[in-house]
Amino acid sequence: MPVAEPGPPAEVGDDGIRWQHPSPRLLRARRIQVGLVTIPAALIGGLAGSTASAALGLGLGLGLVIAGLLWERFLARRVAAWGYAERHQDLMVRRGVLVRRLSVIPYGRMQFIDVTAGPVERSLGLATVRMHTAAAASDARIPGLDRAEAAKLRDQLAELGESLAAGL
């Protein structure tokens, strides 16, 4: 993406972090998801508006389509903002364009790991890996990984979590 590297500045944890990114197909998945929301919304809005007057219906439908297109413009940056890095003791996950977030989760704190895939993700061979700790607030997920890579990451994290397990 021709976007300046989003996320926290490079000097955060600068000990040679190599950020890994979700699959480029995540962008396609997100586009499909936006389309799946926008097109029916525009159709329904247009039909509902046209019961009052044709102009209103057209306006509503067009407005919703434009909103969807604008949303789509942001997708690329948001998808590019996702990244994760496996360090010796912890996993770092970053995301967000407007609100930038970076989570550090020690391997020993992981309670369990899910791999999920919604219908769109599944059709593109993608999956989301989600790490759970004992804290309800720590949210660490990595969307749009290749299914094989997700499985590999899951096994790797589970293994690291087991060998470094710490109590509560």
Add this chain to the structure above:
Amino acid sequence: MTNRLPSGPPGSPLATADMAGWHRLHPLSPLIRTGRHVVTIGILLVGVIFANRSQAGGDLVINLVVIAIVLAAGVVSWLVTRWQVADGVLRIDTGLIRRQLLRFPLSQVQAIDVVQTGLARVLGLAEIRLRMAGADSSGGRLACLRLADAEQLRERLLSMTRAPGTAAAGGQVALPGGQVALPGGQVALPGGQVALPGGQVALPGGQGTLPGGQGTLPGMAGRSGESVEIRGAERQLFRVRSRRLAGAIVLSRAGAYVAVVIAAMASVAVLTGQPGIVASFLPPAFGVVLAVWHQFNGEFGTVVAVAPEGLRLRSGLVQTTAETIRPGRVQAVRLVEPLLWRAFGWCRLEVDVAGPRQRRENQSEARRLRALIPVGSRAEADQMIGELLTAPPKPARRAPRNARWKAPLTYHFLGWDGDDRYVVASRGRVCRKTTWVPLHKVQSIRWVQGPLQRRLGLASVRLDVAGRRVTASIQDRDAAEANDVLRRLPEHARAARARAIDPVLADPPPGG
């Protein structure tokens, strides 16, 4: 029809030896377990009768039938419930239609509470609640036993949780994930697991969340295998003053709600000139009064004491609760100073303890943390903090001036500090909240920067600990400082964790 149990003597007193057999709960327990429902139904009944007096007869019958069904369900549930303690495991079998065979390995128990509801207190009964580590599985409940039996059973169970090698015949339970559950901060090592020279362990002073490191606790320095006299050495730390508690609740948010409701009722009555309209305010008023009562009832007479097996907490006016927070279970400490309380120099000290939310009757409690000091002076709070944490830092580093633009209302309270053991952060608009988090309890660290923060060159770092969404938020720092914190904290936390884990007993890993 339902009686397919091996006939344990109903409500049998715990002859100490025969815990291994199956027992029933006390025969009066159905009455107590359904007591609350009966009260609710009674209120509904009164409402119905008042609403339409003309046909009250039919409704009355219906309601009586409902009450009878509820009571009958209670009796059936009592008939099919039995419990047993054997091999270091508490088993509870319950349920007629949906049969549940519950199994609680005592080595994984986080705490054991004895709770007496009002009705149970009149009848001299009590309920035992087991708290397990899982985040939302409700722990085991034994409701109800005779009070003396309950206390005796609690002590026996506690002694088993601490010395699995001796008291629990089955010995150590193998846990999934290769973890070993070492109960308590107590040095009760099952034979063969880890050999400690002479069974003597010096708890490291650095990381204990309980004052184990200070050597102030008898029994904390641990003698392997010996069972410690439970009712024995206990040092009282704090006792809440009833009058102050009442005053504090009046000055709290709940008190404000009551005032608002009363004012609304009065003004409506005066403005419309029809006092009858006030009746429509009764349900919310009832709810608010109930909440206030709940708080007062729950926090009345809070006593905190240090005992060998942890912090003992007793409280309650009508419903009394006795619970034990085992050493090393405190995840975070929070000091809350609401605006009005500050005028009197009062504050509230809460701790976050990993464990399930209490459901049902303690619903309002679930949203709050456990209050060690419901209301007390700063001196009392400082003393308690000193017991919980060793040499904690103060939130002395103020937020940079830029932060005033982003958080004009919270700026005056923003601050943090940290050393290699703790991080403390304070925030709040009118109510100042200071949170201490031991670094070895940190579950994850999050760096967050919103658009406004980016414009001002600020960022926040949040430290999450296990439990009910407790987070120490190092809010609105200079981006460079936040980055520095983020770079160094994981390493500090890892070191603290290693220090806490290496001397295995200081911080026993919980079961799964």
